[in-house]
Amino acid sequence: MNIALDSCLFNISVIICFTSSRNFPDRTMTRQVQLLVLLLWFSLTRGQVTYSIPEEMAKGSFVGSIANDLDLDLKRLKSGKARIFTADAPEYIELNREKGVLLIKERIDRDALCRQTTPCALHFQIILENPMEFYSVAVEITDINDNPPVFKKTEMKFEISELAQNGAKFTLERAIDPDVGINGLHSYSLKPSDNFVLSLQSQTGSIKKVEMVLQKPLDREKQKQFTLVLTAMDGGVPQMSGTMQIHVIVLDANDNAPVCSQSVFKTSVAENSPKGTTVATVSAYDADEGSNGEITYTITNNADEDADLFEINGNDGVLKLVGDIDYETMRAHEIEVQVTDHGGHSDSCKVIVDVLDANDNKPVINIMSKLREVSESSLLGTVIAMINAADPDSGENGKVHCSINDHVPFTLKSTSANFFSLVTDSDLDRERESAYNISVSCADEGEPSLSSSVTLSLQISDVNDNAPVFQRSSYEASVIENNTPGLSIFTINARDADWNQNARVSYILEDSLVNGVHVSSYVSVSADSGIISAICAFDYEQIKKVEFHVKAQDGGSPPLSSNVSVKILIRDQNDNAPQVLYPVQTSSSQVAEIVPRSAEVGYLVTKVVAVDVDSGQNAWLSYKLQKATDRALFEVGLQNGEIRTVRQVTDKDAVKQKLTVVVEDNGQPSRSATVNINVAVADSFPEEFTDFTHEKDYNDDITFYLILALAVVSFLFIVSIIAILSVKCYRWRRERMFYKSGANLPVIPYYPPLYADAGGTGTLQPVYNYEVYRTTDSRKTDLKYDQPSSNSIISLDTSGIHTLSQAQRKGPTTGQSDSQQKPPNTDWRFTQNQRPGPSGAAATPEVAMGTGPWPNPPTEAEQLQALMAAANEVSEATNTLGPGTMGLSTRYSPQFTLQHVPDYRQNVYIPGSTATLTAGGQQIQPLPPQQALPPPQTPDGQGEPPKAQTPACKKKSTKKEKK
Numbered sequence: 001m002n003i004a005l006d007s008c009l010f011n012i013s014v015i016i017c018f019t020s021s022r023n024f025p026d027r028t029m030t031r032q033v034q035l036l037v038l039l040l041w042f043s044l045t046r047g048q049v050t051y052s053i054p055e056e057m058a059k060g061s062f063v064g065s066i067a068n069d070l071d072l073d074l075k076r077l078k079s080g081k082a083r084i085f086t087a088d089a090p091e092y093i094e095l096n097r098e099k100g101v102l103l104i105k106e107r108i109d110r111d112a113l114c115r116q117t118t119p120c121a122l123h124f125q126i127i128l129e130n131p132m133e134f135y136s137v138a139v140e141i142t143d144i145n146d147n148p149p150v151f152k153k154t155e156m157k158f159e160i161s162e163l164a165q166n167g168a169k170f171t172l173e174r175a176i177d178p179d180v181g182i183n184g185l186h187s188y189s190l191k192p193s194d195n196f197v198l199s200l201q202s203q204t205g206s207i208k209k210v211e212m213v214l215q216k217p218l219d220r221e222k223q224k225q226f227t228l229v230l231t232a233m234d235g236g237v238p239q240m241s242g243t244m245q246i247h248v249i250v251l252d253a254n255d256n257a258p259v260c261s262q263s264v265f266k267t268s269v270a271e272n273s274p275k276g277t278t279v280a281t282v283s284a285y286d287a288d289e290g291s292n293g294e295i296t297y298t299i300t301n302n303a304d305e306d307a308d309l310f311e312i313n314g315n316d317g318v319l320k321l322v323g324d325i326d327y328e329t330m331r332a333h334e335i336e337v338q339v340t341d342h343g344g345h346s347d348s349c350k351v352i353v354d355v356l357d358a359n360d361n362k363p364v365i366n367i368m369s370k371l372r373e374v375s376e377s378s379l380l381g382t383v384i385a386m387i388n389a390a391d392p393d394s395g396e397n398g399k400v401h402c403s404i405n406d407h408v409p410f411t412l413k414s415t416s417a418n419f420f421s422l423v424t425d426s427d428l429d430r431e432r433e434s435a436y437n438i439s440v441s442c443a444d445e446g447e448p449s450l451s452s453s454v455t456l457s458l459q460i461s462d463v464n465d466n467a468p469v470f471q472r473s474s475y476e477a478s479v480i481e482n483n484t485p486g487l488s489i490f491t492i493n494a495r496d497a498d499w500n501q502n503a504r505v506s507y508i509l510e511d512s513l514v515n516g517v518h519v520s521s522y523v524s525v526s527a528d529s530g531i532i533s534a535i536c537a538f539d540y541e542q543i544k545k546v547e548f549h550v551k552a553q554d555g556g557s558p559p560l561s562s563n564v565s566v567k568i569l570i571r572d573q574n575d576n577a578p579q580v581l582y583p584v585q586t587s588s589s590q591v592a593e594i595v596p597r598s599a600e601v602g603y604l605v606t607k608v609v610a611v612d613v614d615s616g617q618n619a620w621l622s623y624k625l626q627k628a629t630d631r632a633l634f635e636v637g638l639q640n641g642e643i644r645t646v647r648q649v650t651d652k653d654a655v656k657q658k659l660t661v662v663v664e665d666n667g668q669p670s671r672s673a674t675v676n677i678n679v680a681v682a683d684s685f686p687e688e689f690t691d692f693t694h695e696k697d698y699n700d701d702i703t704f705y706l707i708l709a710l711a712v713v714s715f716l717f718i719v720s721i722i723a724i725l726s727v728k729c730y731r732w733r734r735e736r737m738f739y740k741s742g743a744n745l746p747v748i749p750y751y752p753p754l755y756a757d758a759g760g761t762g763t764l765q766p767v768y769n770y771e772v773y774r775t776t777d778s779r780k781t782d783l784k785y786d787q788p789s790s791n792s793i794i795s796l797d798t799s800g801i802h803t804l805s806q807a808q809r810k811g812p813t814t815g816q817s818d819s820q821q822k823p824p825n826t827d828w829r830f831t832q833n834q835r836p837g838p839s840g841a842a843a844t845p846e847v848a849m850g851t852g853p854w855p856n857p858p859t860e861a862e863q864l865q866a867l868m869a870a871a872n873e874v875s876e877a878t879n880t881l882g883p884g885t886m887g888l889s890t891r892y893s894p895q896f897t898l899q900h901v902p903d904y905r906q907n908v909y910i911p912g913s914t915a916t917l918t919a920g921g922q923q924i925q926p927l928p929p930q931q932a933l934p935p936p937q938t939p940d941g942q943g944e945p946p947k948a949q950t951p952a953c954k955k956k957s958t959k960k961e962k963k
Contacts, residue, residue: 254343
């Protein structure tokens with residue numbers, strides 16, 4: 001900003017400034033008009049504050065309370081980092097944010113700052129941030145009388161002819177006073193005033209012509225020379241003055257003075273014109289002849305800058321340019337030219353040189369304030385930077401337009417003349433673009449146009465607006481059972497498009513239940529790496545798969561998350577050996593199977609029933625005959641375990657036959673179990689069979705174990721009898737109470753346990769009870785029907801609809817006698833799908849017998865049921881031991897139904913007979929997976945609920961405890 005031309009910064013042209021001095025002779029009135037225009041412009045400017053201070057104030061002097069005048073809080077000045085922005089240097093004013101006042105920063109010399117221009121003012125802006133604001137401030141610098149009037153020359157000489165007429169004028173040098181207004185040059189005085197008087201002539205502009213006028217003829221003979229003193233005085237208080245001596249030498253006979261052809265010469269020159277350019281030619285004439293008529297041209301300006309810019313030829317009056325002329329420094333120059341003849345007569349004229357502007361200045365871009373970083377969640381219209389762009393040229397050359405580079409989400413808005421705001425005009429996304437280099441270009445409208453640019457770097461700060469994303473929609477892995485606890489199974493991975501803390505992903509295992517157990521008991525997830533590890537060793541027989549969810553959560557605030565489902569499949573391992581369910585091996589006695597000597601080839605002696613709790617090929621069982629007294633007499637089915645005769649029994653065959661069968665699974669490595677079977681070849685039971693249990697050489701300790709096993713079985717038998725009697729007594733009391741109360745008691749339905757094959761292979765329904773009688777004298781099997789339980793007093797209606805009285809009214813089924821023995825049913829033969837074999841084995845039309853899929857292994861409860869049945873059989877055989885039967889007659893009471901026959905999951909084979917029982921097409925009730933034994937009966941006839949499932953990670957040694 002050019003302060004020397006401040007009076008024209010408010011859209012007032014230089015011509016108006018000069019015209020004001022011509023229209024208003026009084027300088028004071030001219031300054032008042034200019035000050036009025038200045039105040040009017042200030043009132044139209046938003047946030048404009050104006051102060052007035054005198055020049056030459058000391059550093060730190062108070063200028064004004066900007067906080068009060070702008071109605072700003074001191075806290076706002078501090079938080080907004082208030083500061084002063086000015087394009088000028090040096091800065092004369094400083095801002096004290098603590099007190100909210102403006103202070104003098106540098107001493108201000110108004111005369112050097114503005115010269116003769118009035119009013120003289122400093123313009124700057126107060127910049128605030130967060131949010132960005134600015135206010136314009138103007139400080140007017142008033143003049144003080146600190147400079148006296150000064151003459152450039154200390155003396156002047158004049159040679160005046162004695163013939164000079166009264167009224168002859170002699171131009172004197174004008175005094176210069178840097179002060180303005182009342183403190184400027186005010187008056188002149190000339191002493192002594194005997195022959196000359198002082199005359200002041202007003203000219204164009206504010207300059208007055210000082211002339212010395214002859215009022216009394218000179219007489220060289222009386223006085224050859226005079227010495228006069230010219231005094232210039234200002235109007236300040238105290239008044240200051242300057243002097244110059246004038247020496248007058250009286251000459252003879254030159255009575256005509258030179259005269260300029262015109263008082264004012266006007267011309268113009270373009271700025272940056274080369275040196276030597278002719279600006280104007282000043283012309284004058286003298287009526288004298290000879291040497292008295294020769295005229296000399298000189299420049300009498302006292303301004304140093306004009307003397308350095310122009311020179312005039314003393315002979316012909318040609319005015320040339322000798323310096324660099326700049327429109328922005330001064331737009332017009334006034335040059336005083338004096339014409340003098342050799343007689344000392346002179347005249348003067350003025351040359352006004354207007355400087356023409358040229359587009360020689362690029363726009364100047366000043367960054368008033370800017371942000372280094374902006375959040376990607378910033379609203380539209382957020383101010384990024386405030387820019388000031390100015391061109392010191394004038395007219396079209398000084399009009400500036402600014403723009404930014406394309407394809408950026410920002411735009412420039414013009415807030416006022418030469419002030420621009422860079423704001424956002426679309427959404428920011430750090431994940432798409434993390435930083436911008438914004439190029440701001442400003443160009444003027446000159447010919448040719450000049451431009452300048454500046455680049456702003458802006459970083460986009462991250463906001464947590466992206467949730468973690470898994471690489472897959474779901475994960476699935478497998479692990480073999482009996483793994484090492486802490487084993488790393490696999491790794492999940494999620495990515496977050498955000499940055500730094502917002503992209504830091506943590507993995508969290510979501511709580512859920514697997515088989516009633518918290519999933520955290522099975523697996524764990526590393527929060528940092530996402531590695532899923534096994535907490536415990538898995539048991540395929542307890543749990544087949546583990547399904548859960550993992551949450552990926554970032555570190556933002558608030559955090560964002562996403563879930564993924566994970567499935568871990570447990571693979572089976574051959575860790576269980578086959579278990580023989582029948583025949584049951586006991587230490588107290590061994591039951592012999594009887595084969596009559598009349599048995600045909602293929603006679604079914606017995607069947608080995610075994611199960612393997614593993615799955616797949618690990619549970620595929622094969623049967624082999626390891627040892628035999630006569631290997632040519634018997635063979636074992638490879639897959640079904642049936643022991644059959646391979647030839648006709650002869651009298652030469654030994655009565656006692658001992659077989660050892662090996663049951664082996666198909667795992668790698670395979671596991672096996674052995675079972676010993678005693679077979680008696682005779683039409684009747686010989687007494688020598690009693691020493692079957694003594695054939696092997698047992699050590700002394702085996703006797704103790706046999707006695708201990710017998711005691712345990714006896715104890716269990718007695719406990720069972722007591723429990724049965726207690727139940728019978730309870731039911732008898734309930735019936736008595738029922739009869740006495742007249743059938744008004746509430747119905748308490750009894751639901752007997754419906755034992756069934758969990759594998760669905762088919763057994764007889766428990767609604768029929770059978771009694772099996774076998775003696776040593778008979779090869780026949782007597783099969784006796786009990787009446788169906790549907791006709792019993794105790795109802796089997798599982799729906800609980802039938803009452804006790806309704807069951808009694810139905811009565812027994814006619815046509816059937818409890819004691820009448822029915823002939824064997826020819827349909828009791830095994831069907832192709834019901835032949836004895838491994839538990840649950842079945843053939844389908846597509847799969848041949850012996851090659852079909854192997855069954856699911858029985859549960860521990862089913863195995864325990866079979867062992868308990870064997871214990872009851874041994875106990876009852878012991879109690880009925882006599883000379884006739886040797887304890888081999890087994891009675892299956894109604895409490896021990898055909899479901900308790902050792903081959904309880906297959907079709908029933910009756911030893912000593914060629915007849916077998918099938919399910920007869922009756923509907924088999926499926927057994928609940930977790931219950932194989934009948935629940936204990938409570939007093940109200942209801943079974944206790946099953947106990948909770950053992951967690952999968954418990955040791956499997958509990959399954960292998962001694963029975």
